[in-house]
Amino acid sequence: MSHVGVGPRAVARSAAFLTAGVLAVPALAGCTSEEPSSKPLAAQDVASAARASVSDGGTLRWAVDSVPDTLNTFQSDADATTTRVAQAVLPSMYRMDEKGGPARNPDYLESAEVVDTEPKQVVVYKLNQQAVWSDGREIGAADFAAQWRALSGKDSAYWTARNAGYDRIEKIERGANDLEVKVTFSRPYADWKALFSPLYPKDVMGTPDAFNDGARRSLKVTAGPFAVKKVDAGADQVVLTGNPRWWGSPAKLEKIVxxxxxxxxxxxxLAAGKLDLAEIDPETADEVTLAAAPRDPATGTPLMGPQGSPAAGAQGRxxxxxxxxxxVANGSDEEAAEEEVLAREERREAEAKAQRRRQALSGYEVRKxxxxxxxQLALNGSDGPLADERVRRAVARALDRQKLARTVLKPLGLPAEPVGSHLALSGQPAYADGSGALGEPNAKEARALLADAGWVPGGPVKEKDGAEKAAGAEKAGDEGEGKDKDKEKSEGDDDGTYIVGEDGKGDDGKNKDGDGGDEESGEKHSSGKNTAQGGAPGAYAPKGTAAPAGSVAAPLAKxxxxxxxxxxxxxxPGSETLRTVADRITGMLKKIGIGTRISKVSDESYFKDHIAAGEYDLALYSWPASAFPxxxxxxxxxxxxxxxxxxxNVAQNYTRVGTDQVDQLFDRAMTTLDQKEARDLLRKADSRIWAAAGSIPLYQRPQLTVARKNLANAGAFGFGTPVYEDMGxxxxGAQGSRPSAPAASSPTSSPAS
Known part of the structure; x- marks a missing residue:
């Protein structure tokens, strides 16, 4: 969600923020752009099916990360499950479509438009005349006003996690009739469509006590296709049942657990048949895919593995x-025969168990x-070496983001494009690749930045006892940057010389054949002799000559x-991917002389005690995309x-890196009602964020979901908000429609690179 844990669980942005950021910036009437938009890199994979093909009834058992501590998405301890519940049981004026754009939700909203901008911005909402709360009361201005007062930030008795946008409202009134709500802003607000999604009843928002405590474990009044039956902490589950007062398309499912x-x-x-839908890790996805693969009738082994490759290894002997x-079992050695008979029996039992598990999993499929x-890779700029922008930029220039994206996404058959923006993803209106403000990966220029900042290859390092040693000369037992300490020591102590042409690489860090070395390790090893054209084996360069890019540089000191x-x-256990990416990054930094000291901490303390507290230099975690950047x-x-x-006060800026110019661009984008101008301002802000090198976006997170093969309209939702009433x-004999492969389409206007 990353440390998504934000491994999948993105820990950096709160779940309350996740709820707020579900729409794209809308276009006002008359404000259009001729610039073509980019496309999402991958489509939804939900086995779409017409409602007529879906049975009535049934219970969907859906795995989530936690039972929420609160059902109020505007509180600081709200989480992703809080959001799931709110989407199913509460009004949202807009939902996000599968391309990352806003879609008016006609079940609640007939229209919404800016009717005045001078002297004040005024928005009029026209509500669906059938929209009612579960107690029979019409949804109306009183609910909008109660939510505004609770979230305006003017009354500290409300324990709110966020007030953005609501603090710009001056007043809320009934419009021409009970179905109209008139909202007047004290200051222009471009992201007004982010408000009132979700919308809580005045019963929840009307008083501080009701807001702070009343909606934590139950929601007595709702207005969605489902209602909250109970939050059962003892059974670790939330039970949703159909809302009898729902006026829209009836929910196909009887119950969601x-x-x-x-x-x-x-x-x-899943193998025990206790779940129907669950987000899973790549290893589980491989097991489910293999269970569903065609098998050799003679041996029972899968004919093809994941991604259509031959299955690795045979199940049989x-x-x-x-x-x-x-x-052996029938031989004359009775002791060996007895042992072999027992071993054969154990193998038969293990194979029978494995076969039962495969059979159970064959009823599922992976949707991705x-x-x-x-x-992103976060660089803490508050103190230490990374407080120097030159060092941060050197770190960023050392990274091959394309290779990192391929490491994570290519094995899953997903589009392996690095993310080019901090503020949007491909497919969203604000997306544009701003990484050019930082520059392409270039080891030579990264080393030049470090040299300019005073970091010297092989420079002296002071020990605690006052003695000096060369950088990289580790003592036995020292916690070092990598495994090849002896090799690093010899390179660091080589009196400023190196073998010309070692690894056969040029100054651009590439091999002669044009690739950048072994994709897995980031390095290619040679015999130690110079084989470059025109060079003599074993020839040495003069002392002080810079090492060629692409080779492991001498460790730096200052x-x-x-x-x-x-x-x-x-x-x-859910963070293996992050650790793999960290290994790749460590190798890339080692090539320019930067050492890393890996510190693995518990998932519980990772964000709170390290990221939020600023106790790190480098870290990996994820941010959800916002449609209102x-x-x-x-x-x-x-x-x-x-x-x-x-x-x-860092707010959510856990890298502690920021500039006045970026703040000003955000403020201007927030107040303009011209979509094109807002987009241009955001792209300028993104370029400046790239240049400051506090956060380096790497790749869009994979979304892997296991679903029962006959479950429709659910799975890997991508950008889209789930349509709960259509799930079932x-x-x-009916079939859902799925993309034959993750629908990978390259952006048409702003390629991620």
Whole structure:
């Protein structure tokens, strides 16, 4: 959600923010752009089916990460399950479509438009005349006004997590009739469509007590296709049932059970038939795919593995092994025969168990897309070496983001394009690749930036006892940057010389054949002899000559300290991908002389005690995409300011890197009602964020979901808001429609690169 955990769970932005950021910036009448928009890199994969093909009734058992501590999305401890519940049971004036754009929700809203801009911005909402709360009362201005007062920030008795947008409202009135709501703003607000989604009844928002405590464990009044039956913390589940007062298309399902299941336990629950829908990790996806693959009738082994490749390894034993086993079991050595008979029985039991598991999983399929979230490398600029922008830029220039994206996404068959914007993803109106403000990967220029900042290859490092050693010369048992300490020591102590042409690479870091080395390790090893054209084997360059780009550079030091960065990572079972990416990054930094010290911490403390507290140099976590970046992204990239108590107020800017220019661009984008102007301002802000190099977007997060094969209109939702009333199980003989592969379409106007 990353540390998505934000491994999948993106820990950086709160769940309350996730709820706010579900729409795209709309175009006002008359404000259009001739610029073609980009396309999402991958489509939804939900087995779409017409409602007529879906059976009435049934229970959907859906795995979630947690039972929420609150059902109020505007509180700080709201989480992703809070959002899921709100989407199913509460009004939202707009929902996000599968391309990341806003779609008016006609079940609640007939129209909404800006009717005045002078002297004040005025928006009039016209509500669906059938829209009622579950207690029979019409949805109307009183609910809008109660939510505004609760979230305006003027009454500190309300424990709110966010007030953005609501603090710009001056008043809310009944319009020409009961179905109209007139909202007047004190200051222009471009992201006005982000408001009132979700909309809570005045029963929840009307008083501080009701807001703070009344909606934590129950929602007595709702207005969606489903209602909250109970939040059962003891059973780790939330139960939703159909809303009898729902006026829209009737819910196909009778019940939805959101059950908290740890990610490493989900495959077992699926095999036991206890779940119908669950987000899973790549390893589980491989197992489900193999279970559903055609099998050799003779051996029972899968004919093809994931992505259409031949299955790796056979489940059965070879003919020679089987013959040897039979011979031992029937041989004259009674002790060996008895052991072999027992071993054969154990193998038969294990194979029977595995076969039952495969059979159970064969009723599921993997649905995959790209999540509306991206993983970034965060660089803490508050102190230490990364407080220097030149060092941050050097780190960024050392990264091959294309290679990192391929590492994560290519094995899954998903489009492997690096993310080019901090503020939008491909397919959203504000998206444009702003990474050019930082520059392309270039080891030579990265080393030049470090040299300009005073970091010297092989420079002296002061020990605690006052003695000096060369950077990179580690003592036995030292916590170092990598595994090849002996190799690094010899390179660091080589008196400023190196073998010309080693690794066969040129100054651009590429091999002669044009590739950048081994994709997995980031390096190619040679025999140690110079084989470059025109060079003599073993020839040495003069002392002081810079090492060629692409080779491992001598470790750097400055003022008696080695340039070693603390790389903090979560240690939980759901974060293997982050750790793999961190290994790749470590290798890339090593090539320009930057050391890393990996620090693995518990998932529980990763965000709170390290990211939010600023106790890291490098870290990986994810941000969800916002359709309202002027509002929602500003606290993430705003310049930290001193608080009254002398501390630094960083809001959500956990890198502690910001500029006045970025803040001003956000503020201007938030107040203009011209879509094109707002988009241009946001793209300028993004370029400046890239240049400051506090956050380096890497790749859009994969979204892998296992679903029962007959479950329709559910799965990997991508950008789209789930349509809960359409979910259900297909009638016998009916089929859902799925993309034949993750619908990978390259952006048409702003390619991610």
């Amino acid at each position: 959101l059950r908290a299941v740890p990610r490493d336990k989900r495959v077992s629950e 070879s003919a020679a092994e089987a013959l040897r086993s039979w011979a 897309s790209l999540e509306p979230a991206y993983t 003022d008696g300290k080695a340039l070693t960065l603390r790389f903090v990572l979560p240690s939980g 002027a509002t929602d992204a500003r606290p993430i990239y705003a310049k930290p300011v001193p608080a009254a108590d002398g501390s630094l 199980f297909l009638k016998k």
